[in-house]
Amino acid sequence: MEEDLISKKDLLELTGISYGQLYRWKRKQLIPEEWFIRKSTFTGQETFFPKDRILGRIHNIIHMKDDLSLDELADRLGDTSTLYKLSLTAKQLLERNIVSSLTLDRFGGLDGGGDQEYAFEQIVHLFAVDLLLSKGEVNLEEADRLFYTLTVNTQRFEGKSWELFFVRKMGVSMFLLAASPADLVFDEGVRLVSRLAFTDLLEQLKGKVN
Incomplete structure (x- = not known):
């Protein structure tokens, strides 16, 4: 692809x-x-x-x-080096329009007045989930699975770029992560709903955090 x-x-x-x-x-x-x-x-x-x-x-x-x-x-x-050191509270994520209140509330970020801090990788995961939610490409249950998938598996890439594929077939949805650039071929009847690249997420985050 x-x-x-x-x-x-x-x-x-x-x-x-x-x-x-x-x-x-x-x-x-x-x-x-x-x-x-x-x-x-x-x-x-x-x-x-x-x-x-x-x-x-x-x-x-x-x-x-x-x-x-x-x-x-x-x-x-x-320069992306400063992004990797990024740490923001839930309140700051809202103020900079990085993540919506719906997503933060879903994952507990607004508990305690929004003082919970997120490191760079957590911000990327929340941003990716929020992006697909805002486009209407995932429902809340799928958003939960996506956040879990990113949290558990992106660490396996050890600083390398990755891509996320969200697919559906006969009403069943699935998330796949692959090292970038990825060239995946899906079975007949599989619909690619969304594709997100780590580098693209970084690009969009730059303007919001600077």
């Missing part, structure tokens, strides 16, 4: 940025060179991007560019 891609034309229309802005940010290394993927189409060669990562990165650039120079932005967006 390939990562979801978005064409340059659709990206510019969806985000409202110009061709010039996109390539200026590329020159300033705000957007990695390897995200510009050239593919053959029936109209010729077109440029595509990894959808979730580029949308997360452009969101972060737009919301941070008024406070930082482009060079400072490049340093900030390229």
